[in-house]
Amino acid sequence: MASLDGRTLWIPYMSDASHIAAAIARSAGHDAKVTPLTSSATVALGRSVTSGRECYPAIITSGSMMEILRDNPPERTAFFMGTASGPCRFGQYCQYHGMILKRLGYPGVPIVTSSSSDSYSSVDGFSSFNRQKALYQGISLVDNLYKARFRVRPYERNRGETDRVYGQQLLKACERAEKGLSLGKCAQEAARAFCAIPVDGSVRRPRVAVFGEIYIRNDPYANDNTLDRIEELGGEVVYSPIAEWMEFVNLSFIEKSKKLNRQGSVMTGKIKAGVMAMMKRPVEKPFEKLFADTPHAGAEAILRAALPYMPENIGGEAILCIGAPLALMSHGGIQGAVNVLPFGCLPGTVVTAVSRRIRRDRPDLPWLNLAFDGQEDTDNTSRLEAFMFQVKKYADRNGD
Ligand code: SF4
Numbered sequence: 001m002a003s004l005d006g007r008t009l010w011i012p013y014m015s016d017a018s019h020i021a022a023a024i025a026r027s028a029g030h031d032a033k034v035t036p037l038t039s040s041a042t043v044a045l046g047r048s049v050t051s052g053r054e055c056y057p058a059i060i061t062s063g064s065m066m067e068i069l070r071d072n073p074p075e076r077t078a079f080f081m082g083t084a085s086g087p088c089r090f091g092q093y094c095q096y097h098g099m100i101l102k103r104l105g106y107p108g109v110p111i112v113t114s115s116s117s118d119s120y121s122s123v124d125g126f127s128s129f130n131r132q133k134a135l136y137q138g139i140s141l142v143d144n145l146y147k148a149r150f151r152v153r154p155y156e157r158n159r160g161e162t163d164r165v166y167g168q169q170l171l172k173a174c175e176r177a178e179k180g181l182s183l184g185k186c187a188q189e190a191a192r193a194f195c196a197i198p199v200d201g202s203v204r205r206p207r208v209a210v211f212g213e214i215y216i217r218n219d220p221y222a223n224d225n226t227l228d229r230i231e232e233l234g235g236e237v238v239y240s241p242i243a244e245w246m247e248f249v250n251l252s253f254i255e256k257s258k259k260l261n262r263q264g265s266v267m268t269g270k271i272k273a274g275v276m277a278m279m280k281r282p283v284e285k286p287f288e289k290l291f292a293d294t295p296h297a298g299a300e301a302i303l304r305a306a307l308p309y310m311p312e313n314i315g316g317e318a319i320l321c322i323g324a325p326l327a328l329m330s331h332g333g334i335q336g337a338v339n340v341l342p343f344g345c346l347p348g349t350v351v352t353a354v355s356r357r358i359r360r361d362r363p364d365l366p367w368l369n370l371a372f373d374g375q376e377d378t379d380n381t382s383r384l385e386a387f388m389f390q391v392k393k394y395a396d397r398n399g400d
Contacts (some may be wrong), residue, residue, distance in 0.1 A: 002234045007078040010035050015146070015149040015218035016170055017242050020138035023177035024131055033121055035064045038221035042067055043374045045050060045153050049100055050389075055089050056342035056373055057215040060222060062100055063073050067175050069106060078110045088316045088346050133279050134177065136246060141173055141183045141190075141283040143241035148194040148287060150227070150237040155199035166194045184282030186388065191286035201321025205236040206335035206395035208388075211324050213348050214245060214317060216372055224380060225374055226340055233388040238295055238334055240324060247276060247299040248320050255303070255312060309354050318347035322354055329365060335398070336366040336391035337382075343373035 009025060009032045018034045023224055025032035036042075038060050046063025063146065065079055096112040101109050145166055153162035169190040176186055192279050208230050215242065218224045227237045231358045250272050257265035297305070308324030325337040339355065341348025352369045368387040371379055395398075 004030050004078050004110075004112065007031070007076050007110070008033055009080055010065075011080045012064060013037055013219065014215055015142065015242060017139045017142040017218075019170065020142050020177050021135060023174040024134050024138060026178050027180045028128075028131060035068060037062065038219050040221075042221075047374075048106060049380050054096070055345055056222065057213070058089070058093055058096060058203065058213075059374070061093070065097060065101070066104075067313075068357050069104075069109070074106045074109050078112055079283045080112050083113050127223070133275065136243065136276055137279040137283055138173070138177050140241070140243045140280045141187055142170065143239070143243050144187065144283060144287050144291075144299070145169055145173070145190060146239045147241070147294060148290055150189065150231070150239050151290060152194050152197050152199060154205050154231050154236050155201045157198040157200055159227075161197050162194070163317050164195060165190075169193060176204045182282065187283040188286045191290055194287075195290055204337065205234060206239050207333060207338040208235040208338060208391060208392045209238040209240070209295075209328050209334045210338045210340060211240045211321050212338075212340035212351070212370075213321075213342055214242065216342050216345075218242065222342075222374070223340045223370075223394075224385065226338065226370060229309060229381075229384060230338065230388065233337065233385060234386055235391060238328065243280070243321065244299065244302070244324070245317070247273075248302065250276065251299045251303060252312075258326050265385060297324060297327030305330060310350075314350075316347045318350045318354075321347065321351045322358070325367075326358065329362065335395040336387065337368070338387070339367070339369045341369065341371050343371045345371075366393060366394055 003028065009022075009030050011022050011025070011032060011034050013035050022032040022034050027055075042060060042063040044063070045066045046059040046061070048063075049066060050059050050062050057064060061081065068077060068079075073080075079097070081097055083091050083094055098111050101111070149162055149166045156162045169186065172189070173183055173186045176183055176391050206275055210217060210227055210230065220228070227239075230237050250269055254266055254273070257263075257269060302320060302323035304323070305326035306312075306319045309322050309326075310319055312319065321339060325334065328334045329337070330358035339348070339351055341352065348371070352371075355367055368383060370383070372380075
């Protein structure tokens, strides 16, 4: 287990859930902070230390590390970087970042890493069972804050009010997480605050699910503010929760263990699923009324929906990216699907290829694949505008 004595642990920004993760690490006595939001300067710095052949998220996180080291002493700095197995380069990020740091004269700066296969549990600060539970509950709460924001904001009467409520509730949640307190109370207060926002909801907008590579979809700069732009163009965004990934990883573990007849592992996975459900309930139940007509699909439904298009054991995010929109579609919950991916992303390319078959099977449902590499031009903008036009037509035809 990596020691962080005397160092600030920098957690990469991947949605505001990173702020909860940092608060939980602080509750364990670490000086944990979230890296600043990505900007064009971050990307330029990242490009200056990478070869250009890396995934876009690797370039951004490299640039972010350089920004931190430019402003902070290396002997007081450490970075967190997750890893995962599967058909993807993510598993090599931490080694790659280590090579960059060494090359640039920072060999002593630790990169604290942990894998999705142990639910990121081998990092000092997140490792105890209670902190693992707190981390999952915190991420689930932030997911719900985002969902509430996207459910209410398109209909708010007073511009800016939803974002203000969102910011206040996020701050409160981080304060409670830092004190090691349960977040159930925060969820109750947040749900009340969102429900109290005056709205004009006489006409429901068409719902557009945004899914795809987890880093890009959770970094507004990297996805060129696609979620906000869908809203500006008249849609209601259906947010893909981060906790979904953790639930899906555990479900895949159970299914794999069943196939290998490892009954002990199956039991471990099921107990874990039970604990996750128990932790999620207090931060989910208060939002039930607000989300009553927001489409949702659980990990199991997602997996089942993807199976006609790809094998269960493909690993990584691809199956989730195919299954989630299909599961949401099957209940008529969405009128459009947007897959955001980094240019050259391996699972993203698989999803894009498979989406051709899905569009053959469901020619009516608007589906858009948007690739980002940091050099966006007007092409993605006009494609998004044309897509939203289709979405509105589809919603009109189907009486949504
Ligand atoms: S999911 Fe795609 S972008 Fe992310 S690390 Fe894997 S290959 Fe790279």
